[in-house]
Amino acid sequence: MRSTGSWYDVRSNEGTIMQCRLKGKFKIKGLKVTNPIAVGDRVVYEMEDEVRNAGIISDILPRENYIIRQSVHKTAHGHLLATNLDQAVLIATLNFPRTSLGFIDRFLVAAESFRIPTVLIFNKLDLLNEEQIEYQKELAELYEGLNYKCIFTSATDGIGVDEFYDVLKGKVSLLSGHSGVGKSTLVNSIAPDLDLRTSQVSVFANKGVHTTTFAEMFEIAPETFIIDSPGIKELGLADMEKEEISHYFPEMLELLNQCRFNNCQHLDEPHCAIKDAVAEGTIAQSRYFSYLSMMDGGDNRK
Numbered sequence: 612m613r614s615t616g617s618w619y620d621v622r623s624n625e626g627t628i629m630q631c632r633l634k635g636k637f638k639i640k641g642l643k644v645t646n647p648i649a650v651g652d653r654v655v656y657e658m659e660d661e662v663r664n665a666g667i668i669s670d671i672l673p674r675e676n677y678i679i680r681q682s683v684h685k686t687a688h689g690h691l692l693a694t695n696l697d698q699a700v701l702i703a704t705l706n707f708p709r710t711s712l713g714f715i716d717r718f719l720v721a722a723e724s725f726r727i728p729t730v731l732i733f734n735k736l737d738l739l740n741e742e743q744i745e746y747q748k749e750l751a752e753l754y755e756g757l758n759y760k761c762i763f764t765s766a767t768d769g770i771g772v773d774e775f776y777d778v779l780k781g782k783v784s785l786l787s788g789h790s791g792v793g794k795s796t797l798v799n800s801i802a803p804d805l806d807l808r809t810s811q812v813s814v815f816a817n818k819g820v821h822t823t824t825f826a827e828m829f830e831i832a833p834e835t836f837i838i839d840s841p842g843i844k845e846l847g848l849a850d851m852e853k854e855e856i857s858h859y860f861p862e863m864l865e866l867l868n869q870c871r872f873n874n875c876q877h878l879d880e881p882h883c884a885i886k887d888a889v890a891e892g893t894i895a896q897s898r899y900f901s902y903l904s905m906m907d908g909g910d911n912r913k
Contacts, residue, residue, distance in 0.1 A: 679692065679721065696838075702794050732775060775800075785840060
């Protein structure tokens with residue numbers, strides 16, 4: 612349910628929360644990560660101290676899926692955001708702070724690599740002018756055309772809050788996004804008992820301040836779990852080869868066998884079905900630019 616340094620909050624099958632530590636060092640075969648256990652993991656534990664309600668984790672059960680990003684501190688390693696998810700929910704804002712399309716696309720690619728359904732929440736509708744609202748509608752049209760559900764919300768005005776809750780019902784969901792996008796405020800609007808910390812966005816830097824410092828899972832209703840994660844500044848792709856990236860763009864995947872070359876990377880090769888689709892407008896330029904950025908390993912925020 613939560614990881615804080617060397618201690619882990621583990622929820623038993625009966626719903627009791629206890630503090631556990633790891634037995635020895637765990638290494639996941641074929642996966643270099645900075646955190647051996649992530650929120651969402653199912654583990655085997657043994658009670659160590661009944662009085663203190665403490666235990667020892669002896670095994671990590673196989674994961675159904677996970678979302679991983681490149682470690683900020685160890686570039687050769689990944690950092691697990693969460694595991695065993697029913698869906699990911701990315702909260703974005705067009706301004707105050709601005710979530711770039713490149714960041715959205717990186718997150719979608721990370722989720723697609725494990726076929727984790729993703730919902731896009733465009734928050735802070737109350738801060739947008741008419742032109743920005745129209746642009747947001749165009750973005751929603753783009754992503755809904757790729758089978759990503761989009762919801763417009765304003766936590767402060769209560770807009771879209773019921774729809775946000777309906778999306779979460781009966782599922783294990785990772786909530787993610789930049790700091791300052793209103794994640795905690797949105798969660799507080801549907802689960803006020805949690806009383807998550809919130810903070811103001813810096814007017815000078817147009818960036819949020821980290822209020823969540825570690826991932827934590829909450830049960831907000833029977834069988835409804837959310838994983839509140841720290842705001843992500845950058846999202847470097849991890850555990851993924853360049854040749855795989857186009858497979859995680861749904862609009863590219865269906866065209867891959869139409870390129871002249873089987874190993875086409877959709878960069879400078881002739882007779883490339885992907886580049887033709889971009890030229891014809893059937894693949895959005897913004898999505899193709901995101902793809903190029905990922906292939907280049909460029910700025911993780913764009």
